[in-house]
Amino acid sequence: MISRPPSVPPASPESSSIDPERLKKQKAASVVLYIGLVLLALWVVRDFIVVVAWAGVVAIALWPLLHKLASKRWFNGRTTLLATLFTLVIALLVVLPVGLGIAQALHEAHELSDWFRGVQESGIPVPDFVGRLPFGVQQITAWWQANLAQPLRDSAAMKGLHSPTVMTLGRHFGARAVHAAMVFAFMLVTLFVIFQAGPRLSGSLLRAARRGFGDSGADLVQHMATAVRGTVSGLVVVGVGEGVLLGIAYFVTGVPHAALLGLVTAIAAMLPFCAPIVFALAALWLLAQGSLAGAIGLAVFGAIVVFVAEHFVRPVLIGNSTRLPFLLVLFGILGGAETFGLLGIFIGPALMTVLMVLWTDLVE
Incomplete structure (x- = not known):
């Protein structure tokens, strides 16, 4: 007895043919969905876009050197070591000058403090070069005598240094400095990840663009x-x-x-x-x-x-x-x-x- 193959139900019109209008709407909806998700993702990471951009600039500048060292025998297959070395060098190039400047400022802070206490009691005499200026000698001398030549403890200039505006500017500067330090720290982390990805990242970006x-x-x-x-x-x-x-x-x-x-x-x-x-x-x-x-x-x-x-x-x-x-x-x-x-x-x-x-x- 020969068994018959199971009968296949006839295809429905919806499965056998695709409505071009419906396909067009689906593609449009997909584009809208993708754009919405990308914009949402960018909004979530909006505070780190500048960090990624700075890390990208530094990575692009050093990419030929990174690629050249990666082909050497010592660093072949050691992407983590190479990324760590590059990140540390960049950190030192930024932190070392800033550290030297702060150390020099602290070294001279004592002398500056003594000078400041002295001018509070006796004022700052008019410099000799003011009298040799080609113009404005009388006006500058009068202003200097009124504001700086007298003891500065009760002068208008010293009171201005303690005004709420100056204090607010000082706090704002401190907040900006802390923010810059945090951005730099996050940039170093991002840069390490980019360096660790190595040539694979550049190849993936070029393939995606192509x-x-x-x-x-x-x-x-x-x-x-x-x-x-x-x-x-x-x-x-x-x-x-x-x-x-x-x-x-x-x-x-x-x-x-x-x-x-x-x-x-x-x-x-x-x-x-x-x-x-x-x-x-x-x-x-x-x-x-x-x-x-x-x-x-x-x-x-x-x-x-x-x-x-x-x-x-x-x-x-x-x-x-x-x-x-x-x-x-x-x-x-x-x-x-x-x-x-x-x-x-x-x-x-x-x-x-x-x-x-x-x-x-x-x-x-």
Whole structure:
């Protein structure tokens, strides 16, 4: 007896054919769902986006060196050791200068405290250089006699130091310092995780960009990474150069702690137009000590160094690595800093690179 195969029920119209309109609605709903989930995730981690962005900038800058060391025999397969080494080096590069500055400030805190107690009782005499100023001598002398030359215990200037506004600013500065320290700590943790992921992370990002946007999207991501790397290199090289030149100027003009002040200048010079704050304060100190020629010389020399470095050397270094015109590099740095703050220094040239790539694709 031959058994018959079980009969298959006829397919329903809903399973045999897909309604195009229904499929279109499902895709639209899926896109809305995905976008909503991504926005919700970004909202949850909104306080850490800046941390991840800073860690990404540092990782992009050091990625070629990390990849080169990972291929060496000593670090082959030891991604955790390599990530720990890189993270510790970055932490020391930031913590060591800050620690030296705090140690120097504590070392001189006793002398500063004695000087402060002395001026409270006897005031600050009018410096000799005020009488040699080309203009405003009478006005400055009158203000100084009224506010600083008398014992400062009961002066208006001393009362202003204890005003609620000054106290509020001090507390605000302390809160900002604690917040910056926490951001730096979280950035180090994020950076360690990125370094530990190693080449797998960069490969995954490129595959995702190629799958989502094609080969042109992957190339665009690589161009943006090159722009960020070139920006970091330009900032560091120019900052170190400005610090060395101005450190020599501090030593020649007789500014105390010239080496430490040169290090501070180098760190400040890595940020656009921050070095003038340091050498201007040094020039004011020289002026207060009666060295008018030294103050003018330091101010003029510092202005020339900063002008050449910020307007010519730095844009050329960044432009050569990213193949961007001088004007786009300058607009990217300044516009990015104005729009996104400190992080915009790196975002701006990357966006200018995207603009340049899109323009090249359009005209070719």
